[in-house]
Amino acid sequence: MFQKLETLTTIHDSGNVLIVRLDTAEKAFDAASAAVEGGIRALEITLSIPGALQVIQRLAERFADHDVVFGAGTVLDEHAAWASIQAGAKFLVSPNLNPAMIRVANRYQVVSISGAYTPTEVLDTAEAGSDMVKIFPTEAGGIPYVRAMLAPLSQIPMVPAGGVTTANVAEWFAAGVAVVGVGSAITKAGGPEGDTTKITAAAKDFVDAVARARA
Numbered sequence: 020m021f022q023k024l025e026t027l028t029t030i031h032d033s034g035n036v037l038i039v040r041l042d043t044a045e046k047a048f049d050a051a052s053a054a055v056e057g058g059i060r061a062l063e064i065t066l067s068i069p070g071a072l073q074v075i076q077r078l079a080e081r082f083a084d085h086d087v088v089f090g091a092g093t094v095l096d097e098h099a100a101w102a103s104i105q106a107g108a109k110f111l112v113s114p115n116l117n118p119a120m121i122r123v124a125n126r127y128q129v130v131s132i133s134g135a136y137t138p139t140e141v142l143d144t145a146e147a148g149s150d151m152v153k154i155f156p157t158e159a160g161g162i163p164y165v166r167a168m169l170a171p172l173s174q175i176p177m178v179p180a181g182g183v184t185t186a187n188v189a190e191w192f193a194a195g196v197a198v199v200g201v202g203s204a205i206t207k208a209g210g211p212e213g214d215t216t217k218i219t220a221a222a223k224d225f226v227d228a229v230a231r232a233r234a
Contacts, residue, residue, distance in 0.1 A: 023128040026109045027150060029088050030130070030198055033060040034229045036112075037222070038092060038180065038202035044070035046213055050206045051078055053215035055087055057222025059205070063112050065092035066099055072106040079107035090130070097123045104129055114155050116140060118147045132178055136160075138168055145175050151197060157181040166194035185225055189232035201225055 030036060037059045041047045047068045054062065064075050071091065078089045090110035091103035097119035100111050104123070110130035113120055117133070124131035125148055133149035135141045136156070144152045154165055157179040165179055176197035183191055183199045191199050208214075208221035 022109070023130055023150070026088050026130045029086060030061045030110070030151075033226075034192075034198055034233055035059070035225065036061045036063050036090075036132075036178065036198060036200050037205055038063045038065065038112075038200050039206050040065040040067060040092070040202060041206060042068070044068060044074050047071070047074050048077055049213060049215055050209070050218050051089075052081065053209070053218035054205055054222040055082055055085065057205075057219040058226035059222045060087050061090070061110070062087070063090045063092040063110070063200075064108075066095075066103070067093050072102060075103065075106045075108050090132075094120055096120060100124060100129075112153060114153070116144045116147060116149075121148045134180075138172065141168065141172060141175060141177070151176045151178050153178045153180050153200070155180045157183075162187070162190050162194050165191070165196060169195040185228040188225070188228050192229075192232045199229070 037054050039047050039051050051062050064071050075089050088109040091108040092112040094100050094111045094113045100120045100123040104127050111124050112132045114134040121131045131149045132151045132153045133144045134153040134155045135144040141152050154177050158181045178198045179196055180200035183201050205221045209217045
């Protein structure tokens with residue numbers, strides 16, 4: 020069974036990863052579920068959410084028959100990596116390079132998306148075995164910065180996290196990124212009331228924008 024390949028294919032084909040970072044487990048579960056209804060197929064549930072592992076487990080069970088993958092974000096060490104995998108995470112995301120986290124991911128054939136910012140960090144992260152490199156914080160340099168890095172490092176699949184919107188997603192793909200990360204533009208689209216219909220609509224709008232950008 021090529022578990023990692025299947026996960027990578029789902030992420031690549033969807034072209035985006037939704038970063039779910041909310042203040043309660045229920046809000047995270049409801050927002051993630053609504054986003055799936057809008058067409059999102061790869062979702063990162065950050066471990067900063069209280070009860071995040073239970074959220075991952077519940078989502079994995081609810082959408083077991085869907086072509087959707089759930090991952091854990093803010094995975095800072097090997098202990099968090101293993102706990103996330105046990106909860107059902109199919110990919111692990113970190114804001115920084117932690118080689119032990121990547122080793123655990125590779126040991127159990129789970130996709131790793133490890134964070135970096137400078138060209139040196141990007142190369143170190145790729146050489147450590149990360150499947151993709153999360154460029155974080157993206158807002159600091161934006162599209163011109165990532166485009167400049169991809170000029171000499173086009174062989175490395177980069178994922179910008181932050182500052183990606185329906186309005187500029189085509190520019191990100193034109194710059195050469197492999198996949199884009201998106202967060203509050205979708206997860207907080209429901210406003211203070213957490214209107215899930217608005218989250219679903221925002222998710223659909225973003226998925227459509229990604230499809231147009233990659234056409």
